[in-house]
Amino acid sequence: MKYLILILTILIACNLTYAQKKGRYVSDMGISCQISKVDQDNLLVEAGGSSDVYERESGKVFKCTTPKYANYRMRVDSETKVYAYQVGRSGTFYTYRDDQAIANAMMDCELSDKYLEKMGTEPGNAQVWAFCGQAGAIICATEPGSGRDEQIGTIAKTLKYLYTSGQTPCADAISQRIWGGQ
Structure with a gap:
């Protein structure tokens, strides 16, 4: 003691x-x-x-x-x-x-690129795909346990105003667990 x-x-x-x-x-x-x-x-x-x-x-x-x-x-x-x-x-x-790390990750992240490309091919859902692209960039730019889920949760919360389905529009970027928790 x-x-x-x-x-x-x-x-x-x-x-x-x-x-x-x-x-x-x-x-x-x-x-x-x-x-x-x-x-x-x-x-x-x-x-x-x-x-x-x-x-x-x-x-x-x-x-x-x-x-x-x-x-x-x-x-x-x-x-x-x-x-x-x-x-x-x-x-x-x-x-x-680190917003710069997220911006850099968006430049070299297949997951983010996937949704950014969808913005051009499905312009009716461009805002949805932009949010999914941002979530993908966060996955590329951050380590698990570094506040990643909280950041993606904030995106999911905002995205739910645009996308009202009960399922996440991009399960590889915003998991159903995070989507359902918002």
């Missing part, structure tokens, strides 16, 4: 945190924020038309410095995951999303 307390004390004293990636972070509901300035003690978070500085409160927790949002916190869980919350309330996880 005394060794556990010693280790925890050292970790707190060293103030160890992850090196946070700059860029776009997306929640499983598709809400995004931009973390554009990162240093040892500050994060610049842009969301919903506002730009707020979060300064380190303790350890991995950052506090918003804007007076009207003084109750807001952001906890850095890894270099690609943050948890945003208000004190005393549950919050939301945000995952780093």
